[in-house]
Amino acid sequence: MNNNKQMIFNSFRRRVGLQFFAGADRVTEIETRLAAIRTEMDAPDADLDALTAETDSLIAERKSLLDKAEQRRTLLGKIGSGEVGSEMRRFAPADQTPEERTYGFDSAEYRSAWLHTLMRCDLTDVEQRAWSTATGSAGPVIPTQTANQILQKVHQYAPLLDKITLLHVPGNVTYAVEGEEPDAAYHTENEAIAPAETGLTSITLSAYEIVKLVQISKSVQKMAIDAFESWLTDMVAKKLAKQITATILNGTGSKQGKGIEKANTWGAGNSVSVAKAGTLTTQNVLDLIALLPGGYDAGACFLMSKKTLFTDFMPLQDKSKNDLVRIEGGSYYVYGYPVLLDERVADHEAYLADLSTVIGNMPEDVTITSDFDLTKNAFLFLGCAMFDCTPSQADAVRKLVKAAS
Template sequence: MTKYNTVAEAYGFWKNSSVAVMEARAKAIEKDIAEDPNADVAGYAIEAEALEQAIAEKRGAQPATSANAPAEVANTAKGEKDGEGAASKVYRSAFFKHLQGNKLTQAEQAAFDNVNAEARANAFNKLSDTAAVIPTHTLNEIIVKARDMGGIMSISRGFHMPANISIPVATPGAAASWHVEGAAVETEKVSPVPVTFGAYEIMRILSISAAVRTMSIGAFESYLADELTASVMACLGNAMVDGTGSGQGTGIVSGITWTDGTNKVTVAANKSLAYADIVNAIALLHRGYSQNARFVMNNTTLYTDVYGLVDENKRPIFVADPVEKGKGRILGFPVVIDDYMEDHDILFGDFRYNGWNMPEGIALDVSRDSSFTKGLIDYRALAIADCKPIVADAFVYVTKATA
């Protein structure tokens, strides 16, 4: 591969080539950056910018500028056409090159500036003037990974709505009835339950070796997605269990008023969980929520309190899944493991009526100053999010008394 020291040098080499040849080279560069962890990203950035200028000149267009890069030129330089804004592949490439400290092409710089100028005019303006919005593809990957981790988040309803907006959520309606021919049928008024998610900030600092600059974009994206899943999304997952609702999301345990005999079963401090307690919890669940109900508990509770329970015929009430470890059913209802649940605590209900909201995704800032002497780069992850139970009647709480 020919190495170019300046854009002018690369431009001089490619300016007499055909558009097809230059587009093919642009595709090859993108492929190598995405797949080869040892790719010379800085050198490729110089060549890609030169190719962009040469292609624009061949087509009679002005080279793209950071102020108004035409979408066609941006996509041509990449050899492809894709989505808009944070969903575009041009922005995705620009985002990760920005975090790595590598040079952006003019088209990438334009895409980067446009997306983040809009974001800073909205929700993230009070968080940072330089935060970059994470690409849509990466955010989707983070959410998928978070759901794959299991827990309450994996079975709750996710929203991506503006904060402080009331959202109507339908509850189970009355069943249809037999109709006598010719008789009038009364109209049923459906009353959705409104839910309003607040705007709370989640922040995490990630310190990564400066060697990240030499990683391929694909490898860096995968690494960053893992780190953000294990930090930002885990923070939200924890709040979904017992968040206080003050400066953070509201958890099911702390966000619902629990009353013994109504929506709560309390096991005496000197006793162990019994088969009757599980049956009572199922019986307390309001009508309309049992069809999709699940038991949620941590691993310790499952294997210490539940695993050995038997019914009146001495049959185990927990039936393990023969394929997936840690999964199974209690009296026919699926079991979900959530490590943020307290020992001896069990939630039972329809978790479609518990929700979380992340209206603007995740924004990242990068700093190369704070860890200068250690050769590290600091990344600050910022997210606006909230969570809360939507319908209290959809849940029952089983807990053990402390005294």
């Protein structure tokens, strides 16, 4: 090809290339609008006739644009090669490097594709591309926004997670805990100094599955994706959080985490007992506080049920003699220690503990998988969290016990 012909070809290539990319932008706008119509059609006051007409018009326009783009590619391929029937190539404008759009797990397109896949809905072209590119190597990972929603709601429904020392380490983890340090000692000049024990002990955490199966009718396919995401994350997070909290409090340590109930074998040295027929006294509360070493005071709190607070502790309040229970901004305090209310603590019992000494681990994000049950004509969604925990300092947990007999 001589210089004049080359210049003509380059000029033509720029014009065709610019036209092609302008068309591509319009196709993306059309696909975005079609995705929006999918949501708008579920509104009670939706004008279905208008939306139908708009959809038909957009689909026809998209087909026309794609046909023209294909014609341009074919024409450009013929001019570039000088042969009919040769391989067609996509040319970028002379001043632009072609780029292939990639979709990460944090993209809106991938989130939409993931949620619609769970709902067994058809995917748009954009969603298909996002799904195929993002899941090509890693599989259908939960979108970043959805994962963040679940984690935020788990912490909302399980406030004890914010009180313990929570790790996010994949697999089993060994954690070094500082125990009681030996006292300093006087030293005679020039004599050897014998090293003392560091007081470090190690605890090992593994990962136990906590699962929740949620069922919803096939009508889920008519939900808007934002509403579906909110419903799904709320249902899964609430149930998982309930079980995580139960583990922190009452986990047995056998095929599950170990809770503060198993921090000690309860006796006179670490608990205060109230007779079965007796009632709690102010002295019982003071005795319980006295059992907790002073080094844990800064992070200590009471844990009890709402019933225990109002039937056992509140009656002890006597403004003329003490300030046992104090209420500030909707929060309760017993002799200055914050009170956490949880119905999983047995009635008429309570713990006084520094929960930061409980070590927990969530080695991976919550996952959600789905299936369809033909026998019930319903969708099943399975949420799964991995969690383990254990109290690291037995003397950081003290208990108020209601005698059984």
